[in-house]
Amino acid sequence: xxxxxxxxxxxxxxxxxxxxxxxxxxxxxxxxxxxxxxxxxxxxxxxxxxxxxxxxxxxxxxxxxxxxxxxxxxxxxxxxxxxxxxxxxxxxxxxxxxxxxxxxxxxx
Numbered sequence: 362x363x364x365x366x367x368x369x370x371x372x373x374x375x376x377x378x379x380x381x382x383x384x385x386x387x388x389x390x391x392x393x394x395x396x397x398x399x400x401x402x403x404x405x406x407x408x409x410x411x412x413x414x415x416x417x418x419x420x421x422x423x424x425x426x427x428x429x430x431x432x433x434x435x436x437x438x439x440x441x442x443x444x445x446x447x448x449x450x451x452x453x454x455x456x457x458x459x460x461x462x463x464x465x466x467x468x469x
Contacts, residue, residue, distance in 0.1 A: 387451035387452050387454065387455040388452055388455060389452070389455040389456045389458070389459040389460075390456075391452040391455075391456075392408075392449075392451075392452035392453040392454070392455050392456025392457070393408055393456045395449045395452055395453055395456075396408035396411065396453060396456060399444065399445060399449070400433075400437060400440060400445075400453070403437055403439045403440040403441065404436070404437035404439070404440065405437075405439075408456060408460070409460050411433075411436055411437070411457065412456060412457040412458075412459070412460035412461055412462075412464070413460065413461065413462045414436050414462070415432075415457070415461055415462065416461050416462050416463045416464075417458050417461040417463055417464050418463075419461070420454065420457050420458045420461050421458060424454045424458075429450055429453075429454055430442055430445070430450060433445075433453070
């Protein structure tokens with residue numbers, strides 16, 4: 362019984378302390394619009410193809426380490442990072458996280 366309660370408390374603690382961008386007000390839908398307007402031409406492919414370069418966990422790890430813009434530049438070498446506003450990155454991350462290779466399949 363002690364082990365079970367310990368595991369429940371630990372699981373509760375972990376879920377409460379894991380930061381999520383969704384709580385900050387970022388939107389996958391807005392990220393998709395930003396990708397279409399600002400990234401697509403430089404990348405030469407769709408946002409879903411961009412997002413499918415990593416799994417959800419990989420995107421989360423990249424974002425938490427602050428390497429998301431660098432990873433976007435790696436995937437889209439012609440992307441001009443200076444033209445992307447800092448306020449857009451959380452939305453593009455949410456979009457990438459949602460449609461990652463192990464995420465939701467978009468309706469087309």
